[in-house]
Amino acid sequence: MSDTDLHHGPDLAPGEEHASVRLRVLGYLIGLGLAILLTATSFFIAGTDLVWQPSIPVAIIVLAIAQMGVHLVFFLHITTGPDNTNNVMALAFGLLIVFLVIGGSLWIMSNLNQHMVPMDQLMQMQR
């Protein structure tokens, strides 16, 4: 395949897109703006007394996931287009493993913490 018909192939590499330079710069600018907005909100919420305190951790996690989505779409150009199927499938598998590792670790360890004899008592029993 020659260089000229590269952009009409069935697939896109991650990070690749076909558009004019102006539109591509605009895409990065939109991404930057959204990312700044989400980051600023995150930092604001972490240090404020204005919202109900127990909601803060959830809000921070939701904002972080939203910002990762913004980065994926506007900077890495992972989209839902038909030319991006392979990239999205790989990402979905990666996310599955990430979810299993983090969720599974937290679940198992909190369960152990609840059911295990505390360490100092265990030491006493062994004496």
Add this chain to the structure above:
Amino acid sequence: MSIAVAQDDPHHLGVLAMVTHEGLAPKRIVTGYGFWIFLLSDIVMFSCFFAAYAVLLGQTAGGPSGAQLFNLRNVAVETGCLLFSSFTCGMASIASEERNYFWFQIAMAVTCIFGLAFLWIEFHEFADLVARGAGPSRSAFLSAFFTLVGCHGGHVSAGILWLLTMMAQVFAKGFRADIQRRMLCFALFWHALDIIWVAVFSVVYLLGSAV
């Protein structure tokens, strides 16, 4: 990757209709896809460190907790540095594809400066923590903290070496197809580091100082 070439266009997407049987995908797509798989495996490795940090967050062994240690203003500056470097890295990849030598080197140099500023702040934060007796050996919480954030910092350091290599290669060899493929991979790497940093500042610093 064009093995699954569409015979027809059932969803009227238009793009697939142009495709005929071509055999293997172009090298640029194979390279980018392979590097994407590597990045995802790197993210899976980071998820293990995140899991360790989340589990050990409360295990301070009587030592200082995150709320007493973290300086959120520093973290905000670090976040800004990485975010802007990610943007200028995007500009550099556009310049690379357009074969614009001047803007490529300018954008890469700015990316490098922001990356170095990030590393400088992080290094001072680590040195300050160790000087205050809150080094990695103090508690399980601090071990997990230094491993996770240090691993990200190590990736950024490697990224800056790669960045300088790309500037030198474009200087010496110009925008050859193989150099452009390397630049594509570098841009993916740098953007992925920024995604991991989003998780780091949210989970480690913002949630860690709330506990």
